[in-house]
Amino acid sequence: MSSTTALGQQAIATLKGNDYGDYIVPTQNLYPFQWNWDSAVHALALHAIGDEKRAWLELETLLASVWDNGLLPHIIFHKPSPTYFPGPDEWQTDRTPRTSAISQPPLVCYAALHIYQNATDKALALTKLRQLYPALLAHTRWWYAARFDERTNLIFTVHPWETGRDNNPVYDAPLKAVPAVAREYERRDISIVDTAERPHKFEYDRYMYLVDFYKRTNFDTATIARDCPYKVCDAGLSAILARATDAVLQIADIVSADRPADLAANLERLKKGFATLWSDELQIYCGYDLIADQLIKVPAAHNFFALFGKIPTDTFAAKMDAEINRWLAMTKFGVAGVAPDSPLYEPRRYCRGPVWPIVNWLIATGLSEYGFTATADKLKQSSLTLTTQKGFAEYYDPHDGKPCGGTTFSWTAALALHWLKLPFAE
């Protein structure tokens, strides 16, 4: 059996092992529920292996939890589990199934469009796209209604978890302005994963303060936008939203719906705001702290998602390609979570330095679409080498490839399948 075939079979077995029938969990114990942007990646892989019905079901299950106001929660707590903190009893949202009350990068819109465009069963794909369109539209509109800052033309997040890059150093300074939670709580993650590979107590104290803050507002969008002590515009999340907005505009045409002109206008405003995030010093777009009113000059890999968001001109994309190659020369396996020559770089601590397949895939997809196929191919090859040699870990040390964080991780397996089947295909 070729190593490619063996990798594919192991990846399918990993996804099946985490499959609960109508949704796939990221991994057992550490993340035992449905996660928003993970599920979009799972759907891409299910499509890549030819199970189109199951791919659409993954998206349907996720989108069934869109709130009336359009929020798509970052976690859907379908079944109780004692192994995760903070679970549904901490969030206390009054919903069935229970959910968290913050969101995550809206990759689901890209996934729905991609699966439709590459579907074998076109009739099924059109039916499903028509069925999902209202939820995709409502959720994309929610970001602009709930989280748009009129002054800067930027989208803001109210929790580091909303970006999916939790303890990345981009969020260090803004998080320092958040009070620590005053009550006791018990983390579960550090009884499953080595403490050295997870966020510190300092961050969790503030993560939990924010969870309690939303509860005090009764999850009121306007109050959260006005009073939240943490408001960060994230280049990674904003880029995925830009791509989502573009996808929803295309889906509107496909399903013959009225063109959502508000979204087209908002996308232009978002791109205008995004342009102000460029740092010549770092050769990358940055985050922005709305509370401190300043650019967050941290060289984080997810800032390269601008390429996936189709944000930069060709000139700026070329600058990023050069910068990515500069980073690649300092490690053995792919784009590290933070520039490896930054004093903030920690190669094994969660989002502060390790290589993440999701991050490398989003960057590679963007690079490929801009024509930087040689760099994109390096990322694809190093991700496939990592998974072949080290298994489907949550993340890896960029120097020796040590698997870190959760094991038998679904989106790592999913991306291997997506890459094996449809390399950089649109």
Ligand code: DGY
């Ligand atoms: C966690 O609990 O570590 C998650 O990333 C939150 O989504």
